[in-house]
Amino acid sequence: MKFDLIIRGGNIIDPKSEVHGLRDLGIKGGKIVEVGTDLPGAHAREIWDLAGYSLMPGVIDTHTHVRGPAHRMMAKAGVCTCLDMGAGRSVFEEMPERGCGLNVAALQTIGPFADKTPSNGELDGLVEGALQAGAIGIKLVGGHRPSTPEATAAMIEAGNRAGAYVAFHVGSTETGSNLKGLLEAVQLAGKNHLHIAHVNSYLRGLIKDPVEEVVDGLLSLKGKKNLVSESYLAIINGTGGKVVDGLPQSHVTRNCLRMRGYDPTEAGLEKAIADGYGLVQIEEGGETVMVTGARGVKEWKAKGSDVGMSFPVNVPESTFLCAVKRDESGKFIVDAISTDGGSIPRNVAVENGLTLVRYKALTLDEFVYKASTRGAQMLGLHDKGHLGAGADADITVLDMAHGRAAMTVVGGKVIMAFGIIYGKGGTIITTRKGLPVAKAVGLPALEVNVQEMLLYTKTSE
Template sequence: MSTFDLLIKGARVVDAKNHRDEITDVGIKGGEIAAVAPNLAPSEASEVMQAQGLLLLPGLIDSHVHLGISACGFKMVAAAGVTTCLDMSGTSDDLARIAKTNGAAINYGTLEAILPGKNVPTNDPSTEEIAAFVNKALANGSYGVKILGGHFPLTPKANERLVRYCQENGVYIAWHAGSTETGSDLSGVKEAVAAANGGFLHLPHINAYCRGCPEKAAALSIVVLQILEANPNIVTESYLSSRNGSNLVCDENGIPKSAVPRKCLANFGFSPDKKGLVDAILSGRLAVMKDGQDQTILISGKEGADYFLDQNTNVSGSFSGLNPLSSRVLCATAKRGTSQAFTVDALSTDGGCIPRNVTLKAGLELVDLDGLTMLEFVKKACLMPARILNLPTKGHLSVGADADICVADPIAKTPVRVLAGGNTVFENGKIFNGVPTAFTTSKGLSFYSSQGIPVREANPSFEPLNRFN
């Protein structure tokens, strides 16, 4: 019997937890890391991969994706080097269906969004209605819940009730900042932090609240970073794409149902209605998402406008040039005071099936620019999101850790081979079909078993986040 199922030889191995950045070998056995050492013998392996000149990182962990907008999400994140991700709005039922029919064998969890008029009666649900929503979401396999404040807001008091209920009952909660009284901006950040009252809250895509005129983005970022430093139980991530993503569905009056495209249209000088959406698509400022075979593509101009109208607005889209470079870089690189701990804990994409899965490419570009060291990039893209989600066997290359690996070309800044649990999910441009493994709390295990989806128990930790080593 071979010592290793797979031996990867001669890569530059980067592992933030073990402070490793060196040319060495990695051996995999039984879905786990079996050895990290130089000069491991090829004769001891069933398969040998020569990886000289390549990077070998833990599989990226994306703590903010959207997998349910199209059928391509699982495959798109796998092709981007991601081996574990957290979906932030899709229902577990919808994602289970996609996972079985068009999945890749990565790992995923879900946060179900609270939606007024759909899973709660109004935008001001009572504590009893909140409890019913949360408990149903957990029983249906969700790792936690999310407030979509920028899209489908609750009242400030309802937000406070939901945050308090989750904190008191040990439920993971994320909040896209905003309410019926505030927006996805600095006012929404302040409101969310006040509602958390010193307790746990995941405040996603923190750079998204620093939008606006480019000359104001850096100043807004500094204020937001100061707020985070003063509130260490707020966990955060930011993304490195200039694009956003949003549902473009309009109501019977031709008004986008989501507040986000209305605000984006106004920011770019278009009318906040169906006509404005068409004008933005024709101009190239807005692109419409359309499913391909294994990935979602963006189309604009006349082709995009025609598709948008043919679909009766029932599509999602992405505005370009929305997230200024200054806020993206500041949020990715800022540190807490004089410490080596980052103010924003992790890198994410807010992507998935939205075509902006750029953490590997853009993160390595930041390394080239000396914005991050290679170890810092791996810490933010792999180790810290694993800690945020309390997945102790992921995000690093210790012996016994899950064999989740991204082998990448450092020049092209693209994945060459991606493995999850020792199994190849992507190699040389080819995505391999497979059923992903879900992670969920003890309350959701039976849901995935009934769906025929592999599952592992992972319960949130609300201990202070280890940011320092």
């Protein structure tokens, strides 16, 4: 048989291949081998008729947290490929059991160093440890658990020295998870390569009017070819409820409490949850749900305060402008639309991205670019982010009438259709150093070269 599968009748949206309109996709061995009209059905083992649906290259979410229920939640939201921001090897160890067929890359958190600058040797060891744990690089969690500016710069430098991926939730002991932290991050990066995580979340109006903050924040990123970034389209944030010595461990959580006049203490956090402002994440029915009020307090206490939490603190103006703002040459200032979702219930890149399309704030091509094509470049995945011949058959099938993902297809296999999960396991995206981890957990690996990722290639764009 020439094809394992022909997908007929779909409206293809593929900005990279400049294909827009009705085409058939011929798939074999998990790859798209032919794009055309009226591909011969007699040559296919299977045919799907997707007339009425739009097909985009599979969504690539460049900021996620891949714990337990995340796989299911992402597959339902149309995500084919994701980058976990910080959990490292534990992400892969869960995949045989919890995975739903997605392609997953991970970073591993290093630090914090709040009162010393570690030696280069120590930092090099930590970066190497992350790579050997299967991560493609490191994540710095400044905004939650800050390091000194000097230690932060040293960590960024160490990641670059190793040619690893380096992402940063901005903020140091001198700043915070805010505009100041963002401006500082650009300075601390210097000429080093750095992924600035969820840009929108620093622009919540903590320092001045949020729109003025967005202007300053985006200007600081504009034209910086050593920086890549993403932003998400949700009002709730993601943080933690863990209390240590009477204080919320995460500085982001403390910020959220201050923003609405609560004490940044254990008591203040309890009151914020009781009042319905603090949302506690729990797993129910295989997915994360958020509970608040008396139930929220009960769950928070039952878990010894160590729960994921969200607060409705993002500013719509900031999320909107980060998603749509271009520079004079027409290039988006923030590279990608992400979600900072996964196990945090806000996997809304498709849902809210298509809302921007309906509002004509983005064209459909631009949405696909920001939700898939650019993400493929960010992860150095040459065979993803487009639907041309030779591409991996990773496809997000869009139900445009309802503004959501109808099906998620990875490597020519359905992992989700109409809310039902079919996928299992998944593929580990890792560097050569991480291949033994994939082998140890018994999942296939997709080897990538960090030097081919936008983080390092943007300077030659």
